[in-house]
Amino acid sequence: MKRILFVDDEPNVLNGLRRMLRPMCKEWVMEFAESGESALNVLAAAPFDVVVTDMRMPGMDGADLLAKVAELYPQTIRIVLSGQSSEESIFRCVGVAHQFLSKPCDAERLRRTISRACALRDSLSEATLQGLISQTVRLPSLPSAYLELLAELRSPESGVRKIAEIVSRDVGMTAKVLHLVNSAFFGMHQQVTDVERAVAILGMSTISGLVLSCKIFSQISLQTMQVFSIEALVKHSVEVGAMTRAIAATGGIKQPELDDCFSGGVLHDVGKLVLASNMPAQYLDAQAKAQTNQIPLWMVEREMFGATHAEVGAYLLGLWGLPDSVVEAVAYHHTPDRCIHKEFCLLTAVHVADILEQEANCTRQSVPRAILAKGYLHKIGVWDRLDEWRSICGIVERKAA
């Protein structure tokens, strides 16, 4: 049984939720608290998997509450359900909430969001990692990209296209922008994975506010940089993004989903950023071990951290409410055969692009190369297209150069 805590200062809201979610009572244990303070008391009594809270409440408000929850119960997934629509309230909770839902939220969406969060908890058994990822508010960015973005935001001629272009060249920024745009605060009913659209939806003023005052993006720390080449990761990711899109196009994926494929490719290694920035020393060990023993890095990761960077990345993106297709592609990009879907999809493209990119740049990669999932590709009937894709990727590679 998953344990869900609802917090709202309006008892009628809690009553309504209790009644509406009654059918879920076989899977969920639901508790209700009428204020931040009482919510903390309830949490102290027993741990919860998910907290869903209102933003504006007398006394301790939702942002304060979630900040406390993040500190005390890092594994708990934090969701905001608020009737506020002002930018200020977004800014207040952007650092502490994993997902934002706005009132009125239809029953289906609420149930699905909570269910997804619960399922996510199951996907990653390692509690330490759960806490670590759950506390990840921002991902490190390339210093150059970060500075370029700051300059662009301060320029009077800054535009959506230019901002989007900078963001899409950085893994951390791409992830964060998609996180924000997929929150219900911005009134989007479908999920967004195209960075340019995301930037356009958020709007220039919100983006500036988020970047300049909320510091949603951060520069990579010096310590991390010393052990981990973020440039190499970002370069690899962006190239995989471009190749993923090219491969997906040949597989019959059409616009606008095709644009999403780029983000899927860019984000596939986002878990490495989480691991490397949170535990740089251990991650360096893992890389060294993989090289010495000539085994894939993700296997070493599983052994050392209890999860691969793919699982960690998927967990984070899931927490941040990115679409399932992206989360799935990130989660299984080394082991596509473990995915329940057995047809050509984003996952297929990301898997192939990841490996072809490593093939093309084998000199750069010091750790052993991952290998193509031959069985999976045979099963979905695309094994014979590899040569075609290789040449496409070669073109993409040349273009990028």
Added chain:
Amino acid sequence: MKVLVAEDDPILCPMLESMLVTWGYEVVTATDGQEAWELLRDKEAPRMAVIDWMMPRMDGLQICRRLRELHRRHYVYTILLTARASKEDLLKGIEAGADDYIVKPFDRNELRARLRAGERVLSLQAAMAEESERLAVTLRSIRDGVIVVDHEGKVILLSYVAEQLTGWSASEALGVSLGEIFNVIDESTRKKRYCPVRKVLITGKPVSPINHGILVSRQGKEIPVDYNCAAVRDTSGAITGVVLVFRDVTRQKRSEREMQNALALLDAVVSHLPLSVFLRNAKDRRIVLCNKASEIMLGRRTEDIIGRTIEHLFDKDQAEALSWIDSEVLASKKLVEVPAMTLDDPTNGSRVWHIYMSPIVDAYGEADYILCIGLDITERKRAERDREKSEIRLRHTQKMESIGQLAAGIAHEINTPTQYVGDNTRFLSDSFEDILKLLAKYAELVSAAKTGSLTPELVEETEALAREVDIDYLTSEIPTAINESLVGIERISKIVRAMKEFSHPGTDEKIPVDLNKAIETTVTVARNEWKYFAEVVLDLDPDLPLVPCIPDDFNQVILNLLVNAAHAIADVVGDGSVGKGTITISTRKSDGWAEIRVADTGTGIPESIRSKIFDPFFTTKQVGKGTGQGLSIAHAVIVDKHCGDISFESEVGKGTTFLIRIPIDYCAEKREAA
């Protein structure tokens, strides 16, 4: 008249003496030549002498000759007395210097006549000497140098001043060619100038003053001179010489230069002034001077301005307006100032000028000139206008801002009940399905009972289903869900209604307003602004009549006060640990006034800022939290638009009460406004 009689004849001498004395002459006698000469050489020598030719020691001829050689200033008229009557003798005597000649024996009348003639000659000669003396003194006295040359251009006279300037002494210069003495070069080219005297000698026409020459003296000293010359003619009209007059103009040149420098300086100062400056002649009103900056005001280039009048430069109306100022300036003889005058100009468009016009008065108090100074205040005026506009805009912004803030709050107020109404409806929908299922089972049960086929299994099944759907829960929960939903719907309706009333289709006119209702509406609309920090208590006087008000503005004032009160309380209750505060809004009728009090239990207003709270832009809130316009607008609305007043009492730590008073009687209000 003193006359010498020199005669060695002892008879003739006394005879002559007595004759001359009889005729009225003073007579001295000499009986020989030597004695006569001694007397003539004397300072007090006689002016006429009757001299016998033949005398001992020195004869008459000798005396005459010597006398002429003396070059005495006073001429001595000599008459030779002799017995020689030949023509040769006569010529001999005249040649020797005698003026007249009488042959012995002479006729006494002839002698007298000859003496008379001598007298006339002497007086003529004295007149001439006097004239010449006057001329010499004159020449010495004037500052001009004078040189006279003869018909060959040789110097025959050099005045004292001419001596000083040329460096030549008169004695050295006599007979020297003028070109050598009067050496003039051109001031700018420094080439030697052609001597003007020659031209005069040839043409006979005078040469008018020649300037910019430099006289180089004999010692090489350079002196700026102006000079002219004219021909001297004899009685027949023939040119006998030329007079050259020249003047040292060093001082004149220097003062000219100084004046020029001073004028240039003044000109530079005036032309660099960022003010339009021009000067007109007071009589014909033509512009005699203008600076560069005045080109903008007058709309033309300087060369096109000088000599014109205002009528040339401006159209009729503007020229007339300016001429009014002229009249006032000339009448009052004082500075006249026009703080803002708009003048059109075809190139620069219309500009606004601050004009100062003043007369320039001469020693007799007459205005000779009119000085006009114009300061271009177009930009300042524009800035003032912009500032006014931006103030209006800012007020509008504040209104929009508070409405924007309200909109967010209202959205929240609507979203919350919508959430639970939706949830409840979903619950009712799910429950109804369960109930339908159960009803179907009951129907089965009923029909079985009717047909007598009721089995314990069926009853048990029904009971199990009832348990499964939790009918007890449903029967107790459904009415509550319906009630709560209705409450939610009512809340939504209420706020939507209040919104409609609050944003009363903006009339800018005063209409009778139910202030109590307006307050209730505003409180409802702004609920989201205060409900987290405070309870609002309304204490409204049911007997308050309708009050003439601009509803929009009144609502805005109440909203501003309410939001301020909520913020003041928020600063106290903060995280909610001390419970909510209270905002009390009350209305009362008091002697023709409607009184509205908005009291809060907030922080209170510190003494130090109490005098400033109604100032525009004054705010204690952090940046982005308010424009600082709320109270300033409240003040403007109540005091200026409604002829009411707004005041407050505050105690730090206890709270603040704002009191608004608005006149109830429309007529009274009108009277007051008048």
